[in-house]
Amino acid sequence: MLDVTATRSLHTQRFGQSPAMFAAPGRVNIIGEHTDYADGFVMPAAIDFATLAAISPRTDTTVAIRSINFDEEVTYPVDHLPTSASHQWRDYPLGVLSVLREAGVPIPAFSLTLNGDVPIGAGLSSSASIEVASMVAVLSLTRADIPMTRVAQLCQRAENHFVGASTGIMDQFIACCGAEDHALLLDCRSLEYRLAPIPSHLSLVIANSMVKHSHAGGEYNTRRSEVEEGTALLRRHRPEIRLLRDATPDDLVRWGQEMRPEVLKRCRHIITENIRTVAAADALESGDLKTLGRLMYEAHASYRDDFEASCPECDILVDLAGKEPGCIGARLTGGGFGGCTVNLVENSQAGTFSEHLREGYREATGIEADIYLCHASAGAHRIPETEGETQLAR
Numbered sequence: 001m002l003d004v005t006a007t008r009s010l011h012t013q014r015f016g017q018s019p020a021m022f023a024a025p026g027r028v029n030i031i032g033e034h035t036d037y038a039d040g041f042v043m044p045a046a047i048d049f050a051t052l053a054a055i056s057p058r059t060d061t062t063v064a065i066r067s068i069n070f071d072e073e074v075t076y077p078v079d080h081l082p083t084s085a086s087h088q089w090r091d092y093p094l095g096v097l098s099v100l101r102e103a104g105v106p107i108p109a110f111s112l113t114l115n116g117d118v119p120i121g122a123g124l125s126s127s128a129s130i131e132v133a134s135m136v137a138v139l140s141l142t143r144a145d146i147p148m149t150r151v152a153q154l155c156q157r158a159e160n161h162f163v164g165a166s167t168g169i170m171d172q173f174i175a176c177c178g179a180e181d182h183a184l185l186l187d188c189r190s191l192e193y194r195l196a197p198i199p200s201h202l203s204l205v206i207a208n209s210m211v212k213h214s215h216a217g218g219e220y221n222t223r224r225s226e227v228e229e230g231t232a233l234l235r236r237h238r239p240e241i242r243l244l245r246d247a248t249p250d251d252l253v254r255w256g257q258e259m260r261p262e263v264l265k266r267c268r269h270i271i272t273e274n275i276r277t278v279a280a281a282d283a284l285e286s287g288d289l290k291t292l293g294r295l296m297y298e299a300h301a302s303y304r305d306d307f308e309a310s311c312p313e314c315d316i317l318v319d320l321a322g323k324e325p326g327c328i329g330a331r332l333t334g335g336g337f338g339g340c341t342v343n344l345v346e347n348s349q350a351g352t353f354s355e356h357l358r359e360g361y362r363e364a365t366g367i368e369a370d371i372y373l374c375h376a377s378a379g380a381h382r383i384p385e386t387e388g389e390t391q392l393a394r
């Protein structure tokens with residue numbers, strides 16, 4: 001469990017100064033996968049796994065960044081910060097410094113301690129939580145007054161241009177703007193959003209298939225270029241299609257046959273996923289849980305069959321969940337090719353549900369799944385000094 005007090009002490013012991021503390025959460029996406037970079041809709045929730053950033057100013061000209069998780073510390077002269085990635089944890093805070101500098105924010109000398117409990121490589125956005133925690137911490141030492149939606153955009157830029165993963169805005173946005181007990185429906189074009197309460201009788205159960213995934217390079221970027229190929233073709237017929245957000249199922253009926261078969265399937269997933277995501281937000285807001293659940297299962301099927309971004313292990317988890325009483329809906333969440341499933345489950349059934357899921361998964365695959373009972377949490381925030389004893393509650 002993430003211990004604010006211990007993180008604060010570790011920082012003070014190492015750097016000799018009491019830090020200001022910040023937290024930024026990981027996320028689960030309830031629905032809307034690979035729609036963000038098509039300017040579409042997503043509906044994630046921040047979760048109660050987070051990265052803590054403890055920061056204090058320095059009087060020399062050094063930037064020191066320490067990771068408790070990796071038990072490693074790096075230091076650089078503030079005027080000679082790395083300008084390219086090293087494919088290690090430090091790329092995330094360094095990417096943040098690089099984009100802040102580009103945006104005209106002078107980087108101060110500081111000591112930063114990072115400590116997180118978002119499972120790494122599980123599709124719960126550990127990277128975005130590190131970026132956002134680092135950025136709000138560093139900004140607190142500057143005079144720059146940057147709104148949270150802009151912080152999200154800058155952190156996405158760090159991920160795209162420094163880390164080298166062509167991801168969309170979803171993870172950084174929810175890490176910035178999430179709200180306790182709410183899902184967030186985001187229009188990734190306008191960045192307008194609305195918060196929809198998650199009914200208090202429902203638990204967010206996250207099941208980790210333990211199949212690792214990674215975004216930098218690999219399948220994620222391949223999918224993205226397939227989507228771009230399909231978009232370019234549709235745009236030739238209808239120039240007003242900037243991104244797949246602007247395309248309709250009818251466009252695919254008319255011109256889909258001109259695409260490579262796999263490109264057609266990728267586009268079909270995104271176009272239908274946008275429709276499902278908006279409908280799911282309406283269903284959540286109107287309390288129509290049956291429709292919400294159905295849309296989640298349909299989204300999983302589309303992710304599996306059309307986007308081909310699932311894996312056999314995650315399909316098993318979703319199938320098992322669907323047979324359990326009290327499960328409203330289940331699907332693979334996040335970038336795909338492994339990671340976690342998200343399950344909306346009646347509170348009264350959540351314990352049995354988790355046990356059954358773990359047993360069934362072990363029987364089917366021989367793998368021991370981690371299962372987390374989460375609740376929707378707040379986005380990035382400063383932790384008050386007085387919050388001495390508080391652990392990030394779970």
Ligand code: GLA
Nearest residue numbers: 033034167168169170334335
């Ligand atoms: C990753 C990316 C997001 C989004 C999802 C898929 O989490 O970081 O931008 O594309 O995958 O929905």
